[in-house]
Amino acid sequence: MSTEGGVDTGGRKFWELKSALLADITEGGYEAGALLPSQRDLAAKYKVSRDTVQKVLGVLAGEGWIDSSRGRGAVVLRTPTVRSGGRGGRATRRVALGPLIAAAFTAPHVTLDAFTLTSEVLYTHLRAQEELIRAHEIRPPTTITVRMMVPSEDQPPPFPFVRGAPDDDRPQKHLRGIREYHTDSLVRLLEGLGRDIDGLTVAVDLKRVPLVPYSKLYILNEAEVVTGPYVLSERPITLNGGTTLDVVDVMGFDSPLTHSVKDGDPESQDSLAVSSWQRWFDSTWRLLAT
Structure with a gap:
């Protein structure tokens, strides 16, 4: 395709x-x-x-x-990880995003709020959990509730672009194609899981927001936040027909991420970070996204 x-x-x-x-x-x-x-x-x-x-x-x-x-x-060449804040006075540690999502899926009621550029990273990790559930390798949760926000089509990000060719819209069309594929695939994946697995209720909702996501955001079970800025780099992209363009772009898998977890102290740095991001997401979802 x-x-x-x-x-x-x-x-x-x-x-x-x-x-x-x-x-x-x-x-x-x-x-x-x-x-x-x-x-x-x-x-x-x-x-x-x-x-x-x-x-x-x-x-x-x-x-x-x-x-x-x-x-x-x-x-x-490289294997990116997430920088996680210490818990209980322990030193900062490095963890991977996939295990954080896998751990969230051990809860009976899974919630995931996400604001992303393309949904490619999210699709990859949720597909891994979907395959484990279908293979009966993990117990399915009772409910999965996913809310996703992606940029509005009339709010294109300033990347990717070809240096010296600001009117070349092929990189932007390339990005939209990737976003549409992975977002649509993610919705179908979760809805299919809800239809096929007895005792599992799935709700997945997608909204568009007139904002450019300079940072990706995942909120897991209203208790953990994974976030980090997209970093620009120069790289080639391949269009249909084999044409290669050298563009300035970001790559979702390569974003440096930090991980915050609510603890017993509502005034701790991690607890405040989770609460603040949840309030931002809820208000944006309710008042701005369509």
């Missing part, structure tokens, strides 16, 4: 493979410096063509996740 603006997706299998590999890389399945499986093994494992594997590896290389130099395979 090709999404709006010519996102060179290579079809549903392309996005599924990219999401699976990014989840493995970002959640510790591969350490920095590790080799990914061969293209033949990836094609067999995920039941995709070698062409799809090559496209995904090419995009991951362009985004700076791997080095796929010919002759030595695909080498993982």
Whole structure:
């Protein structure tokens, strides 16, 4: 499939493979410096063509996740994590986003509020939980309630853009295509889970807001906040038909994140951070989002 603006997706299998590999890389399945499986093994494992594997590896290389130099395979370059505030006086620690979402799914009533640019990261991690529930590897919660805010179509962010070509709207169309694909896929994923799993009630709501998200925000079970600014970088993107553009852009998986958790002291730094972000989200959802 090709999404709006010519996102060179290579079809549903392309996005599924990219999401699976990014989840493995970002959640510790591969350490920095590790080799990914061969293209033949990836094609067999995920039941995709070698062409799809090559496209995904090419995009991951362009985004700076791997080095796929010919002759030595695909080498993982980095594995981002979340900086979590200390609890009970313990030192600051590093954790990954996936386990935080997985831990939230152990609650009987899961709530997730999110404000994101494309929903790609969120889709990747929720898909992992959906697969575990369907495989009966984890107990399904009783309820899952998700509220998502994404930018309004009439409020395009100032990125991505081609340096020296401000009128070139292809990068913006590329971004919209990615957002539409992952947002629609996330809604279908959760609604399908609610239909198929007995005893599970799912409510997922999407609204658009006339704001540019310079920072992503996740609020888990009204008790934890994961947030962090998008960081601009120069990188290539591939459009439909194979055209490559060098753009200034952000990558959701590469955003440095911090983690705050409510504790027994409502006046503690972490508790105030969670309460403040929840109030911001609730007010924006009620008064500004449509």
